Amino acid sequence: MKNFSIKNKKDANVTILGIESSCDDTAAAIIRDGVILSNVVAGQKVHEEYGGVVPELASRAHQQNIIPVVDRAIARAGIEKSDISAVAFTRGPGLLGSLLVGTSFAKGFSLAAGIPLIEVNHLQGHVLALFIKEKDGAYNPPKFPFLCLLVSGGNSQIILVRDYLDMEVIGQTIDDAAGEAFDKCAKVMGLPYPGGPHVDRLAKQGDPHRFNFAKPRISGLDYSFSGLKTSFLYFLRDNLKENENFIEENQADLCASLQFTIIDILLNKLKKAAKQTGVKEITVAGGVSANSGLRTALQENANKHGWNLIIPKFEYTMDNAAMIAITGYYKYLNGEFAGQDAVPFARTQL
Template sequence: MKKEPIIMGIESSCDETAVSVIKNRKILSDIIIQQKIHNKYGGVVPELASRLHDKNIVKAVNRAILLARINMNQIDAVSFTLGPGMIGSLLIGVSFAKSFAMGLQIPLLSVNHIQAHILSHFISDANMNYSHPKFPFISLVISGGHTQIVKINEFFHMETLGSTLDDSVGETFDKIARMLGFSYPGGPIIEHFSKNGYDKRFSFSKPLVKGLNFSFSGFKNQILQFIRNNLKKDPLFVKRNLHDLCASIQRCISDILLEKVKKATQENNIFRVTLVGGVSANSKIRKIFTSFAKKEKWEVFLLKKKYTTDNGSMIAITGVLKYERNLFDSIYVTPYAKFKSF
């Protein structure tokens, strides 16, 4: 085995065509081609996404190799997202990875998308504090498609402690944003308007869910009814109170997440926490977690924002860690849409 393997990572689980090249644990290139067309539809259209992946993947791979300043033949293995995700999009990435590996006669490394988000913290420069979490630790996975609390015992020894029973937190942000008249994706827009708002102006009840699971469906409906009832009294209610509304909603969601993670740390006697996924870029969530961590003497690890959303680097680093452990895959592996246990 080479001392410092060069791995290419391919991510195509949703609407980003992402390719990265990594040597050891240092990113040499990181290319993301976004699909802006979905914004006008209010969400990702699966058929459009898979077509655009097919159109963009060769371009992304060529750019990644060029920017990495390597020759194609220097690549030691190809890592790729096997699932979970949209099956049509996954098929494009999986098929390309298999063909690329066969052509170069190099091994394949299939990657669990959620696991890759968690392992992003082991990219050499990924964390805000430029250090890496020690095992064991608790990871909060929050994105447009996933909301989970995971206990990490080792690189590939993970245990799901809790997950959402319905909507993900990212999906909840987007749906509430639509109620407020915003376009997709709505989460960043809510965050933008919340910055000048008072986050204790409006209070909302939190879902009563046993254990470490989440439920956002009832919370979302509560917000909908709140907006409707106030619009009946004042047609300009949202416009007049937009900043405070966004701030209050964001504060309540942040508190829901913190309370569950706090419970997970206490039950497992682990006070080392990581945040991953697109929603972990939210400034309010980061502030609430870091403030609480300082008070309670937790260790909290936050990714640089470029590593929070879907990217090829998280697939590449997971590929490196699997390569080091000879965890190679057969050409016959098939993608899966729904989350499987780690």
């Protein structure tokens, strides 16, 4: 790995290009001294007709999108390529083909520009999205140490964060993630992909206590959502035998009851973690943190238990490159660079 001399931490103009391509969104962002200058995301609607992400189609779309997305991010930031101090990229976890596109582009950019390459754990990026500064000066980061409930389509974790680059997973799902439970149950009800936002919308019109679904009995701080999915599926199957229009006639109540159950499972463990650690600085991250029911429940618990609750802006909850760039910024300051031999990992942990 080539040795790079980095600017002093007190120096200005540490400019990071972030690349995110872990799933079906191609994203690029520019962050300078912790301040977001641009954040561009190109989605892939091709997956909607399949009810889920098709890995091969995703990787092909990334190849088409990566250059125009990066070019747009640099232009919107109002900088030149020569101003970039380092390029950060998502190394994993994610879809291997998709990750390979972002990794390869980042390596090429690093070589061509003669700047450092920084690998980023996608999960770590979700947590550090809480530290993105806005150009208008808005900044409300959590104080160390804090607990982060990281909930997305592929992950459900409780993370104890001691510093920017010092994180410990103290609880995680042993099977399926909360976001997957939302999407798979939504698919069974015939809702479009991704199902989570549709469940959230319909849940606002329903009764969350109308139906009861199975909750796991897992010791410690770990999660499980596979039993809930099975319970939901069998419940629909049994009721459809009696009434073929059961889902259509009860869709709002089904969504509300499902959402209530998932949120209850998530928060029971989070409350337990807060009590065990004595930490009252609580945050949430990941795509499911955009769910309005979860945000409301978190605020209610914060008021009840005296938590200082920090919830990120909506655009930083979904997969985006700003979270990769901000993580790259802190790793740059710490001198943590990757070599050209870095390869993506489909599965990895913090």
